[in-house]
Amino acid sequence: MKIFCPDCGRTTEFDYKEWHCSCGGAWELAEQKVFDMSLIASSLSSLWRYEKLLPIELKEQPSVSLGAGWTPLMPAEYGGRKILLKLEYRMPTASFKDRGVEVMMSYLHSIDVRHVVEDSSGNAGASVAAYAARAGIKAEIYSPAHASKAKLAQIAIYGAKVHTVAGARIKATRAVMKVVKQGAVYASHAYHPVYLLAQQTAAWEVWEQLGFKIPDWYVVPVGQGGKLLGIWLGFRRLLAAGLIEKIPRLVAVQPALLAPLCEAFNQNLAKWPITNPKATSVAKGLAITKPVRWKRMLQALRESNGKCIAVSEEEILSAHKKLAKLSFYVEPTSAVVVAALRHLFAVVNPKETIVISLTGSGLKSPLSQ
Missing domain, CATH: 3.40.50.1100 (Rossmann fold)
Known part of the structure; x- marks a missing residue:
């Protein structure tokens, strides 16, 4: 399995003992198969419908499965606007x-x-x-x-x-x-390149679920950034195959108490900002001060003409409750994406399609009422 380091350009064969590049960068797969629609196993309701599009070889196909993937894309209305919720918490262990x-x-x-x-x-x-x-x-x-x-x-x-x-x-x-x-x-x-590879399948699912079309916007919560990068790389595969004309505009969301990606992106910084949060956000799953793939995250937002939105604790808690009233019970870490909608609606045409990634069940981190 050939891999490369996007930070320094080094290419080599993957050895799980060498879990990162000598420069400190995180590996990605160097060889990606051309996305051929005919290889989709449409009879399978899991991510393994894309097995023949994943450039890895397994002794058994698949060797370990609990049925992850092919999560619902549910229409909803929020703040008077129509949105689509990708229910990534509908997974075997209740998270993306x-x-x-x-x-x-x-x-x-x-x-x-x-x-x-x-x-x-x-x-x-x-x-x-x-x-x-x-x-x-x-x-x-x-x-x-x-x-x-x-x-x-x-x-x-x-x-x-x-x-x-x-x-x-x-x-x-x-x-x-x-x-x-x-x-x-x-x-x-x-760090693992196969983990990042598999996150691409969420982009392909949404493309299929929208009738082989892309949304205008795709909103995700960001800590380490695996979801953001998986979506970006997945749509890039479709673009390279000529199956779509552009990549959706990606929106990263972080809690304002710890939003280094938003600081770096919105201020167009060349270096990652030093962060010393004085308080802990209720969105505990996003408490990452320096993601290992931060350079690629900035690249994804810039190439997609995306945005990074920081939301307050009050906005997160309000969105958490409002989502539950709509029958979607997620953890506060996941609710940040809905908290960002007020800011996003101000710049998005009402006719544009917005997909929101809900990543973790509320049963994971229940809040006392």
């Missing part, structure tokens, strides 16, 4: 992370990996734990001690060993790095 983890863990299982580690504020950890259980792989998850108790319990019930780490989210990453340097296999939603 399953889309990437299902294929990543299938790949690791196919090359006989028997023990993995991951750092996560909850959703990625729960997903890795579930798929590890499915594959008979031992898993250890490093999570911040302040993570949602519901998420930590979910990780543990699958049989994974949970290591809680006191302090900021970055300390969980530093803790897992110590065991990775000792030889542990890093099943990382931030």
Whole structure:
């Protein structure tokens, strides 16, 4: 499996032991198959309908599956405007992370990996734990001690060993790095190229669900940025194949308490801003001070003529409640995208199509009323 580093341009064969480039960049797959519509297995209601379009080889096809993908695209009305909600929390472990983890863990299982580690504020950890259980792989998850108790319990019930780490989210990453340097296999939603590859399938689903058309706008919450980049790369594949004429305008949303991507994008910075948040957002899943793929994230927004919107805690909590009144119960991390709509509606033509990615179930991080 040939990979490349977008930061320095290095190309090599993937070795899971070398989980990032020597320059520090995160790998991406270098070889992408031409998107041929005839290869879509339309009888399958999971991401494996695109199996023949994924440039990886598995011993079994697929080797590990819980049925992730092909999530509903539901029409709704919000603030007097029509929107489309992509229900990515309708997954086996109730978050969008399953889309990437299902294929990543299938790949690791196919090359006989028997023990993995991951750092996560909850959703990625729960997903890795579930798929590890499915594959008979031992898993250890490093999570911040302040993570949602519901998420930590979910990780543990699958049989994974949970290591809680006191302090900021970055300390969980530093803790897992110590065991990775000792030889542990890093099943990382931030770094693994197969995880990012699989996130492209969400773009292809929306394209199919809209009758082989694209939306004008696609709105996603951003922490590490895997969802944003997956959508961008997925639509780029369709564009390269001549199946669409342009890429939707991408909108990244972050809580104002920690919005480094918005700061870098909106101020057109060449370097990533140093952030020292003084308070913790209710959108805990987005507490990433420096995403490993931040350069690609800026590229995605710039190439798509997109936007980055920072929303207040009050706006997040209000959107969380309003979504529930519409029968969509998501966690606050996911509600940020709806909180951004007031700002987006001010610049979007009412006739334009907006897809909103709802990424995590409200059962993951219930708020006390």
